Amino acid sequence: MSVHVSHKEPLLRIAKRASIPAWKAWLIRILSVVLALLLSGAFIYAITGLNPVEVYKAMAQGAFGSERRSWVTIRDAMMLLCIGIGLAPAFKMRFWNIGAEGQILVGGCATAGFMIYFGGKLPTPVLLLLMAAVSLIAGAVWGIVPAIFKARWGTNETLFTLMMNYVAIQITSYCVALWENPVGSNTVGVINQKTKAGWFPELFGQDYGLNVLIVAVLTVGMFLYLRYTKQGYEIAVVGESENTARYAGIKLSKVFIRTMAISGAICGLAGFIAVAGASHTISTSTAGGRGFTAIIVAWLAKFNTFVMVLISFLLVFLQKGAVQIATQFKLNDFASEVITGIILFCIIGSEFFIQYRLIFRGRKEAGKA
């Protein structure tokens, strides 16, 4: 036996990329989408024998087939984006705010309460401002509580924010029972159906104009806040390393609490938009899982709010298209969820190939990392 230890090279190695030009990163992302479309096309054909191109066309029809559909898509994308914007500062700080769902619900409950009790008693602009204010406060409180516990006693924020969701769901159930119409039916129904008191007014001739305006302001505002303010810089430092932040004299507890107040408040505001600007009702499904979906939005965009716009639209597009093909081709909803799953998997997977590269055996490591 030879004593010489030969360095056997594995067939495949993974190495971290030092850097990657922007065009190459985008090429990888685009390729991943193409691959996703091919894969789901193969899936559609294998399972149903339908022409995948027709199915994709139908999905586009479902999301943008008419002016009304386009506006519904825009409305839902704005909602998702708003929550994503709320989550961005928390996640950038590596504070795992899984509690957006609850923050939306308490914001929504506060909004619905004011709509029911003050609808018709106050002029609509005043009422809208009031509802926005209480939803911000309610969401902020829901965000601050886990932050205080983390700052003072080092509790785990992932579990804490998650548990706060269940408290919020119970509060919502209670409110629904309190306001249900008719009694015992467990639905609140459309609030102020006749008077439309507290509903978003038309803006630029569009029902959902105000939704877009609010979220557009938030998008720009959060972008500037994270990139150009001292507080935004503190968030970035805390996210990179808590010890560095401490060394630099940043007071961690203060940053935690302040950032979670902002995060919770924006999610609470999303509840306000959902109730006053879209559904005009409150139920335990008002958040509808969007508090979780928005995490993908924030994370995939690496907290760049403008990229988040694109991702929100992609997700909502997939969702609308999904329901569309259910009716058009009598495909069960689940079929379209598989497609959504494949596409997201490929996009998330593409980030891996942007961060790392594969080196096959025998290939020279060009440009040693």
Add this chain to the structure above:
Amino acid sequence: MKKKLISLLLAGAMVFALAACGGTQGGTAQTPAGGSDSPAPATDTPAASGDVKVGAIMLHDENSGYDMAHIEGITTACEELGLDVASQLVIKYNIPEDESCYDAAVDLAEEGCDIIFSDSYGHQTYMQQAAEEYEDIIFVSCTGDLAAASGLANFKNIFPYTYESRYVSGVVAGMKLKELMDAGQVTDPYVGYVGAYPYAEVVSGYTAFFLGIRSIVPEAHMDVQYTNSWYDLTKEGEAANALMSKGCVIIGQHADSTGAPSAVQKALDSGKVAYSVGYNVDMLSVAPTAALTSAQNVWSVLYKATLEKFINGEEIPADYACGYAEGAQTISALGESCAEGTQDKVDEVWAGLKDGSLNIFDTANFTVGGETLSSYTDSYGMNGAETITDGVFHESVIRSAPYFDLRIDGITELNNA
């Protein structure tokens, strides 16, 4: 590296979360034919059935017994009226009871539907919202109760006399209970009922069921356990188990899953004496020996009657309700455990309902707080209308949706806060 891995895992988990949540989102969908994209002008008044386009909004899809009954109902009605189901009927599935219902209704309207149905109570206010905007299109909210009160000429409600099939299924249960007592297997005629929500639709149903039982076993008494959900396998099963552990031997239900019958079958197999009466769908597949029968609505009758009037250009009443006499009520095939002579008794009761000799809510049949009622004007949402005349509570006459919300003696609601 570790952080990256965690974030990747997290992102992966979120994909699942998204996929899991996607199902409840609902949203918009389009024509089954996928053909013409040019919507017919909404103002078209259809001259013949050839021009009519029918839209329908379903809360779930064919996996739910309740929605299946509606999907079959509207499809059958369209077929019987000679409509081409592929091009003249558009069904949107899995539309939750929120703004998605409004979106769906408006979308159907813009696609050129002339008459649009929704199948769930919670869709109602969104249908009304759409009806206000599209005055030339008829919106029908099945099981809703606001049409007449809304004052809208194009907003309608339909509801079958569900209390009739409930009563008959109660008679089937009563026959079984009597057989068990005669055989000495049961001494206490204790009945349990798994209810969804504590309001008139459910109260009317369980009262009719109970009165059906009591027409055979006068000393029967009943407990109602609410689940606060229309469809929850686990909760309905647990409610049935709780009732059986209290001593109930018959379990009725007004909830849409097979949770209760399955639980009863399990108890029966383990040697307990317990039988189940279902709702919407035949429960024999999940409870072959425990299921006696299920109360069923035949929705196609109501859909057809409404569509027929629409096609003929006749006025559609704000409220339409009908029952066994019109073929809108039935019970599913009797299970093998049913008592002898049940079929004959059932036929007799149906005949009595048809010729009007049998009034289910005859005030002689029940008391409230020990008293026999001669007047009742406090039904919720009825604006003080008198519901009792000539010694009978007239259910679904003033309005199609049930309004019998009296809590009669002999029935205890266990968890109505």
